[in-house]
Amino acid sequence: MSLHYGDPQIAIGLVFAVIASSLACAFVIIGVQAGSDVSNERVHRVGYWLRKRWLALLVVIGVVVVGISLFDLPYASGGSSGRTVVKVTGGQFFWTLQPARVPAGSRVRFDVTSIDVNHGFGLYDPHGHLIGSVQAMPGYHNQLDLTLDEPGVYLIRCFEFCGLSHSTMMSSFLVRRR
Ligand SMILES: [Cu+2]
Structure with missing residues (x-):
């Protein structure tokens, strides 16, 4: 099997590459800023602000993804009539x-x-x-x-x-x- 332009594998690969390079950028930025003297209080304030919103985003994504996919699961629940x-x-x-x-x-x-x-x-x-x-x-x-x-x-x-x-x-x- 060979890959062709438009295959879902290509799209997934690209999404992965984008996420991986954003993560790499985040590490580089953190590394560069590690020497600066930002107050602990500010780090906490921004950190908790971000964390709450990140959690809310994950909950929304989880509910939407489960909501869309749950009813299309191919695992049988009813009888096998017509199958x-x-x-x-x-x-x-x-x-x-x-x-x-x-x-x-x-x-x-x-x-x-x-x-x-x-x-x-x-x-x-x-x-x-x-x-x-x-x-x-x-x-x-x-x-x-x-x-x-x-x-x-x-x-x-x-x-x-x-x-x-x-x-x-x-x-x-x-x-x-x-
Ligand atoms: Cu096996």
Whole structure:
């Protein structure tokens, strides 16, 4: 997979670069000013003023982000009516999926468990973009609801270090043309 202009990875990289360089600037400014004789009282006053507003900003951002994303979480809460249930079992070091193919446009519920240790079920679309992830745990069934519109081969990787051959723990899932 190669990066192209306009990919979300590029945007995330740029945002990270901007934040990282602002932080670096802040450290340089602090370093340069470290020798100056600003009174302790002033440092406290400005510090507490900033801290309150910073906290308020974080609370607002947190509420907005949770508010926007909470209702789109793909983790199942209701029944599986109208969904194709795909039984996913993880083990050292393999995945089994039953069924292993569905027609395009299917509303799928991945019912994910493990026969030995914890694994991480990660699903990639045919372009190599991660579209869903859920823990595979022994004794538990975790559910992931997705609508798979695009035909192609979907790759499955393990997202939880589970032993020596963890990195080879891959499988695929076929979404066929209608
Ligand atoms: Cu693993």
